[in-house]
Amino acid sequence: MLEIQDLRVKFHNRDREAVAGVSLSIREGEVVGLVGESGSGKTVTAMSVAGLLPRKQCAYSGKILLDGAELLHAPREQLRKVQGREIGVVFQEPQSALDPLMKVGPQVEEVLRVHTSLGREERRRLALEALAAVELPEPEVVYGKYPHQLSGGMLQRAMIAAAIIAKPKLLLLDEPTTALDVTIQAQILELLRKLNRESGVSMLFISHNLNVVRKLCGRVAVMQRGLLVEEGEAQEVFRHPRHPYTQRLIAAIPTRTRKGAEP
Numbered sequence: 001m002l003e004i005q006d007l008r009v010k011f012h013n014r015d016r017e018a019v020a021g022v023s024l025s026i027r028e029g030e031v032v033g034l035v036g037e038s039g040s041g042k043t044v045t046a047m048s049v050a051g052l053l054p055r056k057q058c059a060y061s062g063k064i065l066l067d068g069a070e071l072l073h074a075p076r077e078q079l080r081k082v083q084g085r086e087i088g089v090v091f092q093e094p095q096s097a098l099d100p101l102m103k104v105g106p107q108v109e110e111v112l113r114v115h116t117s118l119g120r121e122e123r124r125r126l127a128l129e130a131l132a133a134v135e136l137p138e139p140e141v142v143y144g145k146y147p148h149q150l151s152g153g154m155l156q157r158a159m160i161a162a163a164i165i166a167k168p169k170l171l172l173l174d175e176p177t178t179a180l181d182v183t184i185q186a187q188i189l190e191l192l193r194k195l196n197r198e199s200g201v202s203m204l205f206i207s208h209n210l211n212v213v214r215k216l217c218g219r220v221a222v223m224q225r226g227l228l229v230e231e232g233e234a235q236e237v238f239r240h241p242r243h244p245y246t247q248r249l250i251a252a253i254p255t256r257t258r259k260g261a262e263p
Contacts, residue, residue, distance in 0.1 A: 029200040034223060109127045
């Protein structure tokens with residue numbers, strides 16, 4: 001479904017490549033975790049898939065195929081047809097991703113305004129359905145609120161509603177639970193599992209939190225300094241990590257007997 005082939009990205013103001021020849025595939029209905037410490041290239045990889053790479057600021061090469069359609073070098077007009085409709089994106093901090101001056105409902109509907117000719121009432125109906133699907137209480141009330149009137153967990157659910165409203169093939173989730181407390185984090189993970197199970201949407205889940213990835217993802221890829229150093233079934237990678245960097249990441253996972261350390 002998604003095929004990343006030898007992706008390379010080098011920003012003009014950096015000495016080394018942010019992404020140095022990454023190849024990764026995601027099958028239909030699959031949830032793949034992309035892990036590594038800050039600066040490893042995870043987010044740049046996701047930005048490349050989403051068509052959000054600032055092309056004037058970097059050199060890039062390789063291929064990104066979504067159901068056979070090449071995206072990395074595609075014209076902006078073609079990318080706009082894919083963004084939101086076929087690829088949904090959920091960012092780390094919904095407070096900064098949502099417009100504070102616009103009510104939540106119209107922001108959830110935005111993809112439908114861009115990609116469909118649906119009328120106002122039908123867009124509203126689908127937005128309420130999406131808000132209900134992410135298990136927000138009283139969707140009609142949430143629809144009419146401003147972002148600052150919602151908690152962090154509710155905002156993240158609203159962001160997920162906006163990402164799934166057009167029923168995309170792929171969800172890109174960039175550290176979507178990092179800013180949330182542990183209880184809300186667990187609820188969001190369960191919601192993502194439910195969405196994957198019920199709709200079959202594929203997901204690329206980006207995180208530095210290996211505990212979260214282990215709970216959600218069937219397969220995991222590990223990045224270090226722009227390179228993909230290990231990839232495999234999640235449970236196998238966690239039980240028998242091959243690469244020294246992966247071994248250090250797993251050794252740093254906090255347990256009841258140790259607080260953990262940076263790799």
